[in-house]
Amino acid sequence: MQRTPCQLPHRRSQSGFSFIELLVVMGAMAVLMGLAVGYLTNVGKGSEMAQARRLIVETARRCVNASMGNQRAFFVLRAGDANTDMRLEAGIARTVLTHQFEDLTFASGARTPFVEGSVKLAKGEGHTGSGAKFSGGTIKFSPESLFAMTEGLQFEAWIKPESGASTMALVRGTSNTGEIVYSIELSRSGNAPAYDVRLRMRLRGTGDSVRTAGDYKSFVTEGAPVPADGRAWTNVAVDYDGREVSVAVGGIPVPMRAADLKPIEGEAGGPRRIAVPVTGTVSLAIGGSYRGMMDRFILRGVFRSSENDMELPGRLEVIQPAMPVRVEYINGRLGGGAGSDVTIWFRDLAHPDDMPLRLTLGRAGTVEAQYVDSAPASAEKGDAK
Numbered sequence: 001m002q003r004t005p006c007q008l009p010h011r012r013s014q015s016g017f018s019f020i021e022l023l024v025v026m027g028a029m030a031v032l033m034g035l036a037v038g039y040l041t042n043v044g045k046g047s048e049m050a051q052a053r054r055l056i057v058e059t060a061r062r063c064v065n066a067s068m069g070n071q072r073a074f075f076v077l078r079a080g081d082a083n084t085d086m087r088l089e090a091g092i093a094r095t096v097l098t099h100q101f102e103d104l105t106f107a108s109g110a111r112t113p114f115v116e117g118s119v120k121l122a123k124g125e126g127h128t129g130s131g132a133k134f135s136g137g138t139i140k141f142s143p144e145s146l147f148a149m150t151e152g153l154q155f156e157a158w159i160k161p162e163s164g165a166s167t168m169a170l171v172r173g174t175s176n177t178g179e180i181v182y183s184i185e186l187s188r189s190g191n192a193p194a195y196d197v198r199l200r201m202r203l204r205g206t207g208d209s210v211r212t213a214g215d216y217k218s219f220v221t222e223g224a225p226v227p228a229d230g231r232a233w234t235n236v237a238v239d240y241d242g243r244e245v246s247v248a249v250g251g252i253p254v255p256m257r258a259a260d261l262k263p264i265e266g267e268a269g270g271p272r273r274i275a276v277p278v279t280g281t282v283s284l285a286i287g288g289s290y291r292g293m294m295d296r297f298i299l300r301g302v303f304r305s306s307e308n309d310m311e312l313p314g315r316l317e318v319i320q321p322a323m324p325v326r327v328e329y330i331n332g333r334l335g336g337g338a339g340s341d342v343t344i345w346f347r348d349l350a351h352p353d354d355m356p357l358r359l360t361l362g363r364a365g366t367v368e369a370q371y372v373d374s375a376p377a378s379a380e381k382g383d384a385k
Helices: 019-066
Strands: 072-079 086-099 114-116 119-122 131-135 138-144 153-161 167-174 180-187 194-204 215-220 234-240 245-249 252-254 282-287 291-304 316-320 325-330 342-348 357-361 367-371
Touching: 019 072, 019 086, 019 325, 019 342, 019 357, 019 367, 086 316, 153 167, 153 180, 167 291, 194 234, 194 245, 282 291
Parallel strands: none
Antiparallel strands: 072 086, 072 325, 086 291, 114 138, 119 131, 131 291, 138 282, 153 234, 153 291, 167 180, 167 282, 180 194, 194 215, 234 245, 245 252, 316 342, 342 357, 357 367
């Protein structure tokens, strides 16, 4: 007898998920999405720090390269405005005139000057070689565009002043109508035995047109650092980078009068340009009322580029040194009196527990940036935008 296989009852298949299963899946997805958002947010903020690091390193290296050939380049880290924590600004200072006074009527970078009044060549009496003896005379240069620096200027010379007038001009740039565009002078009160250094400039606001006459600003040192006994040579250096004025005497920075320490900013908070004439040319005069010796005269124009002035991304803070931080390169090496490597420490304010960044600028032009385990204590912040 043949048996038929046992027939099991047919069961209808079920499709879809139960309500409990859907809750479990949705909960898991929510957890994963939360982790992903947190991760992507941290990646974005971490990339801001990395981007700021890259911009600073690239700017430092550009300055090293731009300073080759006996040029000067600099960058400045300063506090930003209400929308950013830090600004990075850079510029180049190109030499427009040098005068060694080995021959009164020869200077590099310009047409032949002419002597007006009492200026004599003092052979073998200069700081190195010969020098010029000024007794109220002037060495003049015809109007040229290279003297019409708009972004800033740098001046340096060796001088041995004698007691003279209360104001003695070392160098002066004037318009075609005789108005002063910029002037570097020695000034004193009464019969004081020493002089302060004064920089006078006619400055335009950030949004002013080239036809705006601008207004005069004066910046004077404190403490009368330049002796006027005619005995010793003194090196005087003056720097205006579009925002700040600094003066060094004998290689040592000299404090400016408190009234002159206001930020030199235009309407939009940007740098203020020197108000050169509409003609685009400036006449230059060395000396004038100056009495004394002079040697190794150097005048540079500061040139800035908008691509090198930027707001750094992220919330960065400089731990050390105190802001603003200015770094200068001369011929591919650290300048500005740096006797050793310069180290700048950064912290990410958005992630205070993250490792700080250490930027090391070597004297020979090397640039290194590393994340390290710890950083020094915060420096006092002396920045005024």
